[in-house]
Structures are given as structure tokens and as C-alpha cells.
Amino acid sequence: xxxxxxxxxxxxxxxxxxQFAVLGTLGDSISxxxxxxxxxxxxxxxxxxxxxxxxxxxxxxxxxxxxxxxxFVSGLVEKNLLPELNHFWNAFAISTTMNLQFGPxxxxxxxxxxxxxxxxxxxxxxDKGFYSLLWFWLPAHTVTFMLPKPFQIGLAALxxxxxxxxxxxxxxxxxx
Numbered sequence: 236x237x238x239x240x241x242x243x244x245x246x247x248x249x250x251x252x253x254q255f256a257v258l259g260t261l262g263d264s265i266s267x268x269x270x271x272x273x274x275x276x277x278x279x280x281x282x283x284x285x286x287x288x289x290x291x292x293x294x295x296x297x298x299x300x301x302x303x304x305x306x307f308v309s310g311l312v313e314k315n316l317l318p319e320l321n322h323f324w325n326a327f328a329i330s331t332t333m334n335l336q337f338g339p340x341x342x343x344x345x346x347x348x349x350x351x352x353x354x355x356x357x358x359x360x361x362d363k364g365f366y367s368l369l370w371f372w373l374p375a376h377t378v379t380f381m382l383p384k385p386f387q388i389g390l391a392a393l394x395x396x397x398x399x400x401x402x403x404x405x406x407x408x409x410x411x
Contacts, residue, residue, distance in 0.1 A: 240385040251298040251388045252291035258392040259290030262399025269403025282352060289348045290395075294388070296341065301387055304333040305380070326380035330373050338368040371398060 243250045263286055267277035278286060308328045311317040320328055342364040350357055375394045379387050 239389075243385045243388065247388075248295060248298055251294040251392075254389055254392040255294035255297070255395065256287040256291040259293070259395040260286045262395040262397070264399070265396060266399040266403035266406070269400065270406045285352045289345075289352060292348070293341065293345060294392070296337075296344070297391060298388055300333055300337045300341075301380075301391070304329050304337065307332060322381060323377075327377045329380045330376035334368045334373045334376060338372060339365060342368065367398065371401070 260283070264277050268274050271277075276283075308317065308320075308325065311328075312319060312325075317328060342361070346358065346361055346364065372394075375397075376391070379390045379394070382390060
């Protein structure tokens with residue numbers, strides 16, 4: 236465990252990119268596996284590499300948002316714009332401010348990048364992406380921000396796998 240902590244502390248951006256490239260792409264794959272009811276390689280090699288690069292780029296935005304919104308909330312407390320917060324409420328405040336301010340940008344840029352990779356113009360169900368900020372990401376990131384900092388990005392990347400699973404199950408439910 237100390238190896239992981241040392242690595243993510245020494246190389247925060249690079250390790251965020253790697254974790255999201257692997258786990259985010261895995262989440263995309265799991266979603267396709269569930270929809271198609273089989274485990275297979277859902278992307279050709281070019282698309283697979285582009286998906287990993289997409290997730291790596293998103294990881295940079297996410298890592299900076301994690302750090303920035305942590306300082307944002309502590310700054311609000313310091314300036315008496317928020318009360319002194321216990322551990323849970325501090326995590327909830329960071330998650331809420333991040334998901335309400337940064338979240339819509341991330342949903343839009345993620346869909347734009349997906350569209351560029353797929354060479355399509357698919358904005359169908361984008362509203363569900365925005366709703367996921369409230370029903371999934373806000374509670375998920377509250378848990379995430381309760382962890383020590385070295386584990387936060389790793390859990391956030393794991394949440395991408397969980398969301399892929401949930402979205403895949405939701406898609407099969409809608410088509411059955």
C-alpha cells in the first residue's frame with residue numbers, strides 16, 4: 236500500500252491519467268458487455284486507444300478539480316461563508332460544489348469526446364448524464380472525499396467502472 240501512496244504522491248497527474256485510462260475504459264467496455272450480453276472486445280484498436288486517451292485527458296481535469304474544490308471549500312470556511320465542517324460535511328460540501336459547478340462541464344466534454352471518437356453527433360439522453368451528477372456522483376464523491384487524499388483519484392476511477400455497470404444494466408432494462 237505504501238508503494239501506491241508513494242507513487243500517486245510523487246506523480247499525481249500521471250497516476251490519475253493511468254488509473255482513469257484503464258478503469259474508465261473498462262467501465263465503457265463493461266457497459267457494452269452488459270448491453271450486448273457477452274464479454275468481447277467492444278472497440279477496435281484505434282477506438283480503444285482513443286478511449287484510453289479520452290479518459291486520461293478527463294483525469295487531468297478531474298485531478299485539478301479534486302484539488303481546487305478542496306481548497307475552494309476550505310476557503311469558504313476560512314472566510315466564514317460556510318460553518319466549520321466535520322469530516323462528513325466537508326466531504327459533502329466538496330462533492331456538492333464540484334458536481335454542481337465542474338460536473339456539467341465534465342458531462343459535456345465527455346460526450347463531445349465520445350462523439351469525436353465515434354464520429355457521430357449523439358446528444359441523446361445527455362440529460363441522464365446531468366442527472367447522474369445528483370443521484371450517482373454527488374454521493375459517490377462524498378465517500379471519495381472522506382478518504383485520505385492519496386486514495387481519492389483511485390476510488391473516483393473505480394466509480395467509473397461502477398457507473399459503466401449501472402448504465403449497462405439500465406440500458407438492457409430499457410431494451411428488454
